[in-house]
Amino acid sequence: MNIVEVHQLTKTFELHILNGKRITALNGIELVIEEGEIIGLTGKSGSGKSSLMKCLYRTYLASSGEILYSSQSGVIDLVKARDHEVLALRRSEIRYCSQFLSVIPRVSAVDVVAEPLMRTERNRDLARARARQLLEVLGLPVELWDAYPVTFSGGEQQRINVARAIISRPRLLLIDEPTASLDARTKDVVIGLIRDLKQDGTSVLCISHDEYTLGKMADRRLHLSGGHITSGLTATI
Amino acid sequence: MSHHNEHSWLLKVRNLTKIYGEPNERSVELTGPEFGTNICPDTDSIVACAGVSFDLYPGEVLGIVGESGSGKSTVVKLLYFDIEKTLGSAWLRPYGDGKSNILEASGQQKRYIRNHLMGTVYQNPRDGLNFSFSSGGNIAEKLIMAGHMHVGNIRGRASYLLDKTEVPVRRMDDPPAAFSGGMQQRVQIAKAIANNPPLLFLDEVTTGLDVSVQARVLDLIRELQQELGVAMIVVSHDLSVIRMLTDRTLVMKHGRVVEAGLTDQILQDPQHAYTQLLVSSLL
Numbered sequence: 112m113n114i115v116e117v118h119q120l121t122k123t124f125e126l127h128i129l130n131g132k133r134i135t136a137l138n139g140i141e142l143v144i145e146e147g148e149i150i151g152l153t154g155k156s157g158s159g160k161s162s163l164m165k166c167l168y169r170t171y172l173a174s175s176g177e178i179l180y181s182s183q184s185g186v187i188d189l190v191k192a193r194d195h196e197v198l199a200l201r202r203s204e205i206r207y208c209s210q211f212l213s214v215i216p217r218v219s220a221v222d223v224v225a226e227p228l229m230r231t232e233r234n235r236d237l238a239r240a241r242a243r244q245l246l247e248v249l250g251l252p253v254e255l256w257d258a259y260p261v262t263f264s265g266g267e268q269q270r271i272n273v274a275r276a277i278i279s280r281p282r283l284l285l286i287d288e289p290t291a292s293l294d295a296r297t298k299d300v301v302i303g304l305i306r307d308l309k310q311d312g313t314s315v316l317c318i319s320h321d322e323y324t325l326g327k328m329a330d331r332r333l334h335l336s337g338g339h340i341t342s343g344l345t346a347t348i
Numbered sequence: 349m350s351h352h353n354e355h356s357w358l359l360k361v362r363n364l365t366k367i368y369g370e371p372n373e374r375s376v377e378l379t380g381p382e383f384g385t386n387i388c389p390d391t392d393s394i395v396a397c398a399g400v401s402f403d404l405y406p407g408e409v410l411g412i413v414g415e416s417g418s419g420k421s422t423v424v425k426l427l428y429f430d431i432e433k434t435l436g437s438a439w440l441r442p443y444g445d446g447k448s449n450i451l452e453a454s455g456q457q458k459r460y461i462r463n464h465l466m467g468t469v470y471q472n473p474r475d476g477l478n479f480s481f482s483s484g485g486n487i488a489e490k491l492i493m494a495g496h497m498h499v500g501n502i503r504g505r506a507s508y509l510l511d512k513t514e515v516p517v518r519r520m521d522d523p524p525a526a527f528s529g530g531m532q533q534r535v536q537i538a539k540a541i542a543n544n545p546p547l548l549f550l551d552e553v554t555t556g557l558d559v560s561v562q563a564r565v566l567d568l569i570r571e572l573q574q575e576l577g578v579a580m581i582v583v584s585h586d587l588s589v590i591r592m593l594t595d596r597t598l599v600m601k602h603g604r605v606v607e608a609g610l611t612d613q614i615l616q617d618p619q620h621a622y623t624q625l626l627v628s629s630l631l
Contacts, residue, residue, distance in 0.1 A: 127621030128628060169610060171617040194596050194610050195405045215570070215592065216563040229574055 112181065114283055114314045115167065117142040120176035120190075122162050122338075136162035138338040140176070144283070149305065149315040151329030158335040160318045164285045166190075167316070168207040169197045180205075180283070202230050208276030208286040212268040214261045220246065221256050224274040231279060238278075245274040249300055265292040273301055277308060284308065287318045302327045356441065357403040358546060358579050359427075364400040364436035366422050369393030371434075379603065381622060386417070386603040396422040397603045400436070406546065407577040411594030411611060413584060413626070419603040420583045424549045426451070427581070428468050429458045440465060442546060463493040467540030471552035473532035476539065477524045483510065483535045484520035487542050494543035509538040513568060530561035534568065541572060551583045566592055587630050591615060599623045 120140040126132045137159045144150060152160050165171040167178060169189055178189040182200055189197065201207075206227065215223060225235070225242035232238050246256055249270040255263065260271050269292050276286060289305065290298045302324060305315060319325050325332060334342045367375060367388075375388035379395040386395045397419035404410050412420040425431045427438055437449045442465050450461055467490075470476040477486050487506040496502055507517045513534040515527075524532050533553055540548055550569065554562040570593060573580060582593050590597055590611060597614045599607040599622065607620040618624045 124617070125619075126624065128624050165616065170612045172609070172613060172619065194608075195403070195408065197610060198405075198408065198595050215567075217567040218570075226574075235575075 112146045113143050114146050114181050115142070115144040116177075116179040117167075118177050118179075120163075120166060120178060121174045122159075122166055122171055123174045136338055137166065137173075140338075140340060142333070142340065144314050144316060146314055147309055147312045149309055149317060149328050149330050151325040151332040152316060152318045152335065153320070153325070153332055154335035159338040160335050161287060162338075163335065164207065164287060164316060164318065167283075168201075168205065168285055170207070183282070202227075203279075204282040206276045206279065206281040206284050208272055208284070208289065210287045210291065212260060212272040212275075214259075214268075216261065217259060219257045220251065220260050220263075220271055223260055223271055224278055227275060227279045241278060242274065245278060245304075246270070248304070249274055250297055266294070266297070269293060270297065270301075273304070277304055280308060280311060280313065282313060284313055284315045284317075286315065288320070289317065290319065290321055290324045298324065299327075356406070357446075358406045358408075358441050359404040360439045360446070361403075361423075361427070362401045362437045364423060364426055364438065365398045365434045366396040366419075366426055366431065367393050367398070367434045368396060371395070381601045381604055381606055384602065386419070395603045397426075397600070398435075400598075400600075400605055402598060402605075402608065404547075404579055404581065406441075407579055408596065409573060409580045409582060409594045411582045411584065411590040411597040412600060413587060413590050413597055414600035415585060417602075418600040420585075420598075420600045421551050422603075423600075424468070424551050424581055424583050428466060428549055429462060440547070459493075463490070464495075464543060465545055466547050466549065467543065467545040468549040469533070469536045469540045469551065469553045471555050473524060473529070473536055476536040477532065479523060479525050481523065482521045483515065483524050483527070483538075486524065486535060487539050490539050490542040505542065506538075509542055510535070512572070513538040514564075528561075530557055530565060533557065533565050537565075537568065537572070541576065541578070544576070546579060548578050548580045549583075550580060552585070553582075554589060555584070555586070569593060587615065587626065599626070 117140055120137055122137040124134045154160050162171060166173045173190045180187050180189050182204060221239055221242045224245060225238040228238035228241060229235055251270050260268055273289050290301050305328060333340050370391055371388060371393040372391050375391055375393050375395055376398045379386045379388055400423055412423060414420045426433050433451045438451050439446045440450050443450055443461055484506045487509055488502045491502050491505060507520055510517050510520055515531055515534050524535055554565050584590055594611045597611045598605045601622050607623045615627055618627050
């Protein structure tokens with residue numbers, strides 16, 4: 112089953128403060144994501160990788176085309192869906208994990224990770240217990256669990272970010288450079304966690320420049336260049 | 349969020365309009381962002397807000413952002429009945445099953461709605477708190493208005509709420525005037541949520557507080573929102589407050605909504621020229 116079908120997706124930014132200058136980030140994207148598939152998205156900086164991901168999450172409004180998402184309650188076009196429908200999907204099915212943790216002041220590492228689960232799970236202690244489990248698997252030192260991530264190192268923040276993205280076991284995970292600032296061992300743990308989600312049927316679109324991560328994880332790769340998908344080769348695993 | 353039902357709105361607002369002075373039929377037409385003013389050139393009447401429409405869903409947090417005089421506070425004041433509308437309708441699901449325009453309700457019904465179904469936190473604690481009562485007394489007042497009569501229960505609930513909002517319970521009998529600004533805001537929040545309302549208005553609640561105090565108040569609001577699943581309308585000129593608290597945002601200028609969308613979309617892919625300017629000015 113296809114969980115996502117993107118047709119003729121175009122994104123053009125119109126910058127009013129620069130006299131209406133127009134920048135085209137995506138041009139006629141065609142993309143299908145199957146249930147339980149991990150797609151590695153590659154391409155140079157500025158090729159449109161993040162724009163594509165943000166259009167799928169509706170952080171960016173597509174200029175034209177359609178993004179058909181097969182939700183648990185039917186097919187919905189994320190280009191035209193109403194805001195509250197998108198919010199409901201974000202709560203229950205779709206997660207986006209950016210490259211950098213956007214830190215919330217005065218919220219502990221455990222609570223930052225548990226938060227997405229607290230939105231759907233009434234039992235807050237259960238959500239926190241699950242967060243601690245994940246942080247343990249990811250090797251975040253116990254003494255940091257109740258600290259505020261604002262002061263953490265890049266690698267520590269990234270682990271929080273990944274844990275937060277996967278804790279609610281989404282149906283569609285959009286993840287940007289999940290292993291970029293991690294050591295080899297932690298990298299393997301993150302790859303393992305994402306493959307574990309795949310076993311449960313989660314579909315993953317993953318931006319990465321890391322050959323090792325892509326080789327271990329991606330079922331298929333897509334290469335973006337100048338806002339187009341220029342190649343898609345099948346992975347060798 | 350546990351109360352979230354994606355198919356039924358909690359609050360529906362249509363064409364909400366407030367004009368001060370004596371407008372004519374062209375006052376709305378001749379004001380707004382494209383005219384760069386909210387003052388009618390014919391009549392000098394002030395179009396504080398016009399044509400504001402939106403739906404709010406249970407447990408959702410809606411931000412209203414804009415500069416001073418954009419009309420953002422007017423929207424909340426109209427919905428909380430602090431001021432009278434000129435035009436427009438609003439329906440609240442728990443009141444008459446959402447079939448009756450609350451802006452046309454009688455004074456007595458409006459008091460019922462305020463006391464049972466809404467809470468508000470103002471920028472100035474003096475607008476939300478009675479400074480001649482103790483802080484516990486302020487909460488008790490709200491509870492009594494909402495029909496709670498048992499003194500022991502009221503005191504118990506007041507101390508629970510003060511504890512929840514991190515105000516030392518031993519200071520329950522002190523008047524708000526003896527408190528710091530951040531603590532006054534927390535008493536206001538305790539009072540606003542005392543009746544477990546499904547809808548809460550927050551109007552510039554952290555403006556004027558020190559950064560560390562501000563973070564603490566915002567954190568408290570986030571936590572209460574998650575725990576109680578209360579829907580909120582957060583009015584702020586500060587985009588970082590909007591970013592931290594809200595799911596969706598309306599951007600207002602010269603009394604009109606110029607853009608509405610998911611908060612991350614508004615911040616990262618603003619469509620309107622004014623929103624682009626606002627976002628590009630964000631520190």
